[in-house]
Amino acid sequence: MSSAPPAAPPGYLAAVRHWIDRNVLALGREMRLSYLPPLMVYVAAGISGLTGIVGVFFVKERLGLSAEFLAALGFWAGLPWALKVPLGHLVDLIWRWKAALVFAGAGLIAASLVIMIGLLGHTELMRALWSVETWLCSPRCSRPSGTSCRTSSPTR
Numbered sequence: 001m002s003s004a005p006p007a008a009p010p011g012y013l014a015a016v017r018h019w020i021d022r023n024v025l026a027l028g029r030e031m032r033l034s035y036l037p038p039l040m041v042y043v044a045a046g047i048s049g050l051t052g053i054v055g056v057f058f059v060k061e062r063l064g065l066s067a068e069f070l071a072a073l074g075f076w077a078g079l080p081w082a083l084k085v086p087l088g089h090l091v092d093l094i095w096r097w098k099a100a101l102v103f104a105g106a107g108l109i110a111a112s113l114v115i116m117i118g119l120l121g122h123t124e125l126m127r128a129l130w131s132v133e134t135w136l137c138s139p140r141c142s143r144p145s146g147t148s149c150r151t152s153s154p155t156r
Contacts, residue, residue, distance in 0.1 A: 056070055056074070059120075059136070062120065062123070063119070063123065063132045063136065064132075065132065065133065065136070069133060073136065073137060073140050073141075074140075076137075076140075076141055077140045077141050080141075108142045109142075111138075111139070111142065112138070112139030112140075112142050113139070115135060115138055115139040116139050118135075119132070119135050119136065119139075
């Protein structure tokens with residue numbers, strides 16, 4: 001004969017229901033359409049981070065690189081993001097050449113994408129010219145630099 005599960009105290013269930021209503025469901029009630037674009041940006045950044053992790057594992061397996069090398073490369077590739085604020089100030093100082101910086105940044109991004117496509121699609125051909133590590137360093141480090149340079153916005 002099985003025994004019934006112990007009954008929750010009468011006020012406990014009401015307290016849990018009230019907490020969920022106050023802390024979870026209230027978010028939906030307070031949602032406004034104007035909140036959607038920033039939320040979409042944050043969701044896209046999160047998904048990009050997850051796919052970036054998958055991409056690192058794919059590159060590691062496909063190109064036979066060590067995890068230590070990829071971790072060090074991730075550190076160096078992250079430096080332009082850390083320098084984005086001073087780069088924004090630099091753009092303010094040389095405002096009349098902002099168009100050149102935008103083109104330079106777009107060029108770095110385009111070059112990094114072409115190198116990555118070539119590296120993943122034609123590995124042996126690329127390996128005949130330079131080592132895989134050298135090829136991988138250039139787009140991993142130039143793309144964040146190009147993005148930082150291209151998207152630095154003035155404070156004016």
